[in-house]
Amino acid sequence: MAIDIKDTVHAVDAAAVMRLLPTRPxxxxxxxxxxxxxxxxxxxxxxxxxxxxxxxxRTIAIESDCVRGLLVDDYVTLGTGTLDDVMARGFSHEWFNRSAANRELVRWMRAYNDTRPVSQRVRFAGFDAPLEMTEAASPREALMALHAYLAAHVSTELLPCTAQTLDRLLGPDARWTDGAAMLEPARSVGRSAEARELRLLADDVVALFDEQSPHLIMTTSRDDWDRARLYARTATGLLRYHFWMADTSPGRTTRLTSLRDRMMADNLLAIAERSPALVHAHNSHLQRDKSSMRMGGRPLEWWSAGALASVRLGEDYGFLATALGTLPHQSVDAPPPGTVEAILYALAEDHCLIDAPQLAIATGDMGLGPRVSPWFGYAPLDPAHLATTDGIVFVRDVVEG
Incomplete structure (x- = not known):
């Protein structure tokens, strides 16, 4: 029996989302x-x-620096700092810290937690690596924090090196954050003798952390251990990323893009261990299908954090893609015929939730093609991804504000 497209449409609410999924992910x-x-x-x-x-x-995780996000989590769970301060310092990427909606999210989380016991409090997490498209952070903050945690709780004779050794090998942070290195591999410090030694030492520091985990959890706390584990994967991930920034092979950009999403996925899997979480990021970082874009005129493909997490979690990973009809302030007008967005735009719903696999069946013989965006900052849906997407949140008209 044919599926009526209107039968795939639901209200955008938690109950409707859960009905689309086989289990609560x-x-x-x-x-x-x-x-x-x-x-x-x-x-x-x-x-x-x-x-x-x-x-x-109990957790929301967004596409922002995982280390900076600790400031936001401390504020919403413990009241540490001020709202103005965490909005200024707790987010990466310029569209996050100046966002009124992000500010309202943090304010609501703090108010929600204010009278609740620890077990019922909501948590905040950034799950992106400390990276931008144009540069990567120094591994200093994460590596030194991990070393300090271990130095405070395990025997000194077990430590593979001193903090002074790490400090000497790290050198000035400006060596690591040179923005020119993204386009000029020779400017990267990632394959220097010091960086190679740091990778070996960081591996030994993380190995010691893993070996001592039962002791560390008993003598500190699970939250402290979780934070140290975040430092561990961030330090080793950044050292690996810098190593490949110094690469000159044709696969360099693909490798860097893949490494970023791999770091994202590791953070997501750690978050999933703690509590059920809503994850918010660009569709390309969360979809199950291979992600793609053009960079420097060349096609680029990689497996996203969502694809990596999905193969590990199975039904414990759910994915809702957001699609839009118009974005007038960026010259994105009504979608052309023959696209998924045009079909959804014709429904005349301001906001709705679509059963994506059912929509794929209903539109399977229509020969739909991808919408072409006139603005580089907006990525339309690929109709080939409908069957591997659990749902679509459709917003008809995105108004500037």
């Missing part, structure tokens, strides 16, 4: 096709509140 990923749009972030905030209040979700 540990990670529910909500993608977005562009960054920084308030109306899309408002949908995210409303869904997160419903997931917390109705479905027992």
């Amino acid at each position: 540990r990670l529910l990923a909500l993608g977005e096709p562009t960054h920084g749009e308030a109306s899309l972030l408002d949908v995210r905030n409303t869904l997160f509140r419903q997931l917390v209040e109705q479905e027992g979700y």
